[in-house]
Amino acid sequence: xELIQPPSVSVSPGQTxxxxxxxxxxxxxxxxxxxxxxxxxxxLVIYQDTKRPSGIPERFSGSNSGNTATLTISGTxxxxxxxxxxQAWHRTTVVFGGGTKLTVL
Amino acid sequence: xxxxxxxxxxxxxPSETLSLTCTVSGGSISGSSSxxxxxxxxxxxxxxxxxxxxxxxxxYDAPSLRSRVTMSVDTSQNQFSLKLRSMTATDTGIYFCARxxxxxxxxxxxxxxxGTTVTVSS
Numbered sequence: 001x002e003l004i005q006p007p008s009v010s011v012s013p014g015q016t017x018x019x020x021x022x023x024x025x026x027x028x029x030x031x032x033x034x035x036x037x038x039x040x041x042x043x044l045v046i047y048q049d050t051k052r053p054s055g056i057p058e059r060f061s062g063s064n065s066g067n068t069a070t071l072t073i074s075g076t077x078x079x080x081x082x083x084x085x086x087q088a089w090h091r092t093t094v095v096f097g098g099g100t101k102l103t104v105l
Numbered sequence: 106x107x108x109x110x111x112x113x114x115x116x117x118x119p120s121e122t123l124s125l126t127c128t129v130s131g132g133s134i135s136g137s138s139s140x141x142x143x144x145x146x147x148x149x150x151x152x153x154x155x156x157x158x159x160x161x162x163x164x165y166d167a168p169s170l171r172s173r174v175t176m177s178v179d180t181s182q183n184q185f186s187l188k189l190r191s192m193t194a195t196d197t198g199i200y201f202c203a204r205x206x207x208x209x210x211x212x213x214x215x216x217x218x219x220g221t222t223v224t225v226s227s
Binding site: 022029030032034036039041042043044046047052053072085087088089092093095096097098 | 124142151152153157165168206207211212215219220
């Protein structure tokens with residue numbers, strides 16, 4: 001089972017960034033999203049498709065339907081520049097996507 | 106506040122076995138219904154799940170690594186461990202431990218260690 005993400009996404013400061021994660025019938029599973037900055041551990045930003053852990057800014061939101069889960073960052077800030085990974089649980093295994101590098105320019 | 110810290114050798118020879126330990130502080134492994142996971146990241150590449158273990162000893166692991174992986178938990182030390190056999194250069198990377206809420210409830214991995222770098226070289 002493979003989660004497919006675009007290698008890179010670019011966004012201007014203050015605009016909305018959308019990062020997709022695609023797999024067969026992904027909408028029937030829960031998707032999680034992680035932010036990872038260079039040299040740092042991943043941080044959970046979205047779980048169960050739409051939920052934000054405590055401390056994650058409201059500008060991070062998620063959706064999941066059909067074959068695609070989407071992470072949306074509204075009002076993107078320079079500090080949001082990072083790699084983002086989606087994740088799902090499939091047949092007793094944890095699967096990560098290949099990651100998307102978000103550039104804020 | 107729950108914290109996790111990985112420990113182990115930074116350098117492993119080809120064909121040898123990697124042994125890593127994750128020490129949990131700020132909470133008890135035995136008192137938790139959580140699973141505890143291992144994830145790795147080759148240089149410049151994506152995250153890869155290795156496997157997860159419950160304090161009962163129940164494990165789930167990645168099919169691609171299953172034949173080489175052993176996980177264990179030591180509740181008296183509040184630690185869990187990973188052994189990866191027959192190491193090769195492709196196993197080089199950063200190894201993370203994390204609290205895994207995916208197995209039960211699919212709530213993600215919410216607490217991560219800082220990671221430890223493992224290099225496979227003679």
